[in-house]
Amino acid sequence: MTHPIVRFLVRRLAYSLVVLVGVLIVVFALVQLVPGDPVRIALGTRYTPEAYDALRAASGLDRPLLQQFFGYVGSALTGNLGVSFRNGDPVAGILLDRLPATASLAAFGIVVALLIALPAGIYSALREGRVGDVIVRVTSQFGVSIPDFWMGILLIALFSSTLGWLPTSGYRPLLEDPGGWLRHLVLPGLTVGLVAAAILTRYVRSAVLEVAAMGYVRTARSKGLPPKVVTFRHTVRNALVPILTITGIQLATILGGVIVVEVVFAWPGLGRLVFNSVASRDYPVIQGAVLLIAVLFLAVNLVVDMLYAVVDPRIRLS
Amino acid sequence: MRPLRTVVSVVVAALVAVSCAPAQRVDLGQGSGNLIAAIAGEPDQLDPQKTSAYFSFEVLENVFDTLVEPDTNLEMKPALAESWTVSPDQLAWTFRLRKGVTFHDGSPFTAADVVYSYRRIVDEKLSNVDKFSSVADVTAPDDGTVVIRVTRPTPNLLTNIGGFKGMAIVSRKNVESGQIATHPVGTGPFSFVSQKSGDSIVLKANPAYWGGPPRIPGVTFEFITEPSTALSALQAGEIDWTDSVPTQRISQLKDDDSIHLAVTPSNDYWYLALNEAKAPWNDPRVRQAIAYGVDRKSIVQATSYGSATANQLAIPEGNPWYTPYDKYRYDTDEARRLLDEAGVHPDRMDLLVTSEYPETVTAAQVIADNLAPLGITVNIRTVDFATWLDEQNSGNFDMLMMGWLGNIDPDDFYYAQHHTDGANNAQKFSNPDVDRLLDAGRTETDRSVRQQDYAKAATIIADQVSYLYLYNPSVIQAWTTRLSGYDARRDGAIRFRTASLSGGEDR
Secondary structure, three states, X not given: OOOHHHHHXXXXXXXXXXXXXXXXXXXXXXXXXXXXXXXXXXXXXXXXXXXXXXXXXXXXXXXXXXXXXXXXHHHHHOOOOOEOOOOOOEHHHHHHHHHHHHHHHHXXXXXXXXXXXXXXXXXXXXXXXXXXXXXXXXXXXXXXXXXXXXXXXXXXXXXXXXXXXXXXXXXXXXXXXXXXXXXXXXXXXXXXXXXXXXXXXXXXXXXXXXXXXXXXXXXXXXXXXXXXXXXXXXXXXXXXXXXXXXXXXXXXHHHOOOHHHHHHOOOOOHHHHHHHHHHOOOHHHHHHHHHHHHHHHHHHHHHXXXXXXXXXXXXXXX | OHHHXXXXXXXXXXXXXXXXXXOOOOOHHHHHOOEEEEEOOOOOOOOOOOOOOHHXXXXXXXXXXXXXXXXXXXXXEEOXXXXXXXXXXXXXXXXXXXXXXXXXXXXXXXXXXXXXHHHHHHHOOOHHHHHHOOEEEEEEEEOOEEEEEEOOOOOOHHHHHHOOHHHOOOOHHHHHOOOOOOOOOOOOOEEEEEEEOOOEEEEEEOOOOOOOOOOOOEEEEEEOOOHHHHHHHXXXXXXXXXXXXXXXXHHHHXXXXXXXXXXXXXXXXXXXXXXXXXXXXXXXXXXXXXXXXXXXXXXXXXXHOOOOEEOOOOOOOOOOOOOOOOOOOOOHHHHHXXXXXXXXXXXXXXXXXXXXXXXXXXXXXXXXXXXXXXXXXXXXXXXXXXXXXXXXXXXXXXXXXXXXXOOOOHHHHHHHHHOOOOOOOOOOOOOHHHHXXXXXXXXXXXXXXXXXXXXXXXXXXXXXXXOEEEEEOEEEEEXXXXXXXXXXXXXXXXXXXXXXXXXXXXX
């Protein structure tokens, strides 16, 4: 009596929960496995025994291991991820502060990537072996090879230092200052988007090529359908599933923080938070960030799974 | 396809609109005319007595005060204390506090705050508790007076209590509410307004500042880690000041009239230390051989593009405590001769460095190259800083490289590092003459005698290679030509209290 699509989604959700439990175990083990005593590292070279005991108790490290684990999972599920070793701020609040900047960057980056990769990949596949294809392939190879920090510095040198069109760095919240938000977003967004575009283009091209070799495409062409219809209704539509998959992975990767780009552009996102927290061994924040990034990955993949069902009726029905 | 086409045209139109808009600053500082300073990282916390991060002190220098503070020549001058006297037996220091000073929350500053602040450092054993090693007690006979009693004459007491903002006077209310780490309340020229995690900290001028109100409405500290980004932002006029300067571009920037570049020799120093608890490094001749075997010039070039100054002692030229010394030179033959004389030819050396301080990793490669002709294979061990400290303290190294920052008094430079009982004497150096001279320096009140004591101690330390001193790095800062009333200081303190900005409209 349940609709197949509901069953499909329930199954996917169950998979996600299993992965989430695995992530929780890894995140919890992180603090247990680091060399040295995290409390001692947090306190520095000199501290009183009282301060040591207080921080140890506050971070729950004095309790038995299993109790600690269920305590961690329990509070994580209620949104309590502990407090930062650095300044005592709640970790959940720190992560939420950083999420809008990274979400802006990811959204802008993926839009740029798709705007470039879809036309370039389809064009390249349709002209396989010809000059246009070679140009697209060489350019995307170039884009994949260029380090993102270098691309970022080049964009700053051109658009900020030389032309003076755009700010070099920093972030403005969308709701406080929409114009400033967009102006500050363009350069880091382009950097992220161009690198992702280069990767996506190659996937789009090979997905389209694979479908184009299928019998039904030949049939469609031989029964005299206009090339445009063959391309978009028969070829591209069927290539969408692999393209969706790789787009989802790219988006999740950017959401997880593009550390180097965020550092170059002084972007207050998750990537820079992870960078700083690792440098200062702020374990509660590293744990929280890893957990959040894992949840974002799962969420994006769940959405991608739902989109499969939209674009491919076979998945809906199986 | 129509919806997609619409999206494309909207995005393109938006991008064009954005790109063509005249470059203007759209930040919090703009409307207010704040000075925008880019620092290379985010403060770990804002409690001056607890943090050890330079990024925190860059901000807190402008928020907090100490009883006395160093002027540009690093002589101690009145701050929250207006004047002081020392008893004839040198064992009691009486400070008269400035009247009418208030904290940023409006509450009055009194002697009880000084007692509370100092007690907190001692009772909680904060990292600066060493500064009070000779202090017996701190009392407040009345609201305007503080008496510090010491167990032995302490000529460097003023440096100890005022050398840096780690000894700041804090507000008891601020500490007890738990707010000080994130919302500090001080008595300084600027008060804390807000912090955006990963982005910036905003301070505003304190009109009631005892030294007179600042001439700028406030300071916005932005965290820009990548030096080339910070420099681009300065050149584009988005920021007014930065100390995140790419060292490889210093020579080029010196010719750039559009910005002001300061390269000031600092009191910081980098050194190598050989583990004297292990053979053959316990033989001074072997240590001297290494001192002749390393090429300081190449190390300075590799670590700082030549912006640092090679030095065979810790204290740089120009400092009142400077002692000239140039025994060593890069001379592999002399090094070989000393090894022959000692009758040992070590073939391996474990060199402990940390990626937290990239200069140690860079220098290690030069040193490995330098020592190869002596038949020594240097095994460079790069570890994270927590491990580095553990390995140092457990004596698990042949040689290590590290630096000491923020030193003012000669006692800061030598005692903990080279006294037999020194807290940081990880290399296990022990020399009775050095011990006697360093102990004498701690209590000697005649400045010229004290100077001679330290000159003698420093010479023995370098002769015996307790430390193999390498170089003094420079304080490197760049700022807009619109900024005046500011200068780079050799102690690295960033003070914007007298800064002013001209022509705020046309940027």
